[in-house]
Amino acid sequence: MTGTTPHTLSTDHLPSVDAHRLEVIHVEGDAYSVDIRDHRLHVDQPLEAGGTDTAPTPTELFAASLATCVAFYAGRYLHRHGLPRAGLRVHAEFTMAVDRPARVTSLRLMITPPPELPEQRRAALLAVASHCTVHNTLHEPPDIAVELAP
Template identity: 80%
Template structure:
């Protein structure tokens, strides 16, 4: 994939610092590949939704994005304070709306901390993890433009 290196945005995005690119390409049916830098992911739909269930859905990746961001921030906190990361886990569940438009209506994340984490560090770890980039973005949504290529 070309153009995956962060670039400075022009004046149309004055608050953003770097432009990151990825590309999504149709494979077959409801399956798509996502190229991010030198990495390739795949998405699909479950059988009951008409897909072939070869990969997570985009919505599951959305939830995974938040969960992995929380885990990353928690892990960095532990590392910064010389605490072990073994046993760190983030469990996530989300609920879908039953009305329109289709959307995630709630998410619950539970951080399983390493057993050696001192009690006095738990609140700080939670505060740090709760301010991960994805969580912040959900609280202050970006401007989103969807357009057709010329």
């Protein structure tokens, strides 16, 4: 989404059968738990932002989501081609906007391939990894609806 105009989505267009669901529940202060299938994640804010720093921030999880998606796609590429995944790493850095609205203004990902990756496979690994689902979603933003429950 570009700009600051709220973007809504009619729930008539939401695919009910294929919808992936999660739930966020307030824990205390600025801390929340996120239930995803049989997994529970936690988020909080740093001390300087009023939180208790018990977990990553939602924005850090956003960057982590992109970085892990890139790593997953890179790893699958390596596996598909019979190449080792040991040593595969993705380093992520992001910067926040200094103006409003609050948002991430840049994300930089650096893939460290396994040392055994042949030079002729490097470009293909980068191409595959940079087309992960989260990356594609950022380039083709979804419709987003934020609503109050009845």
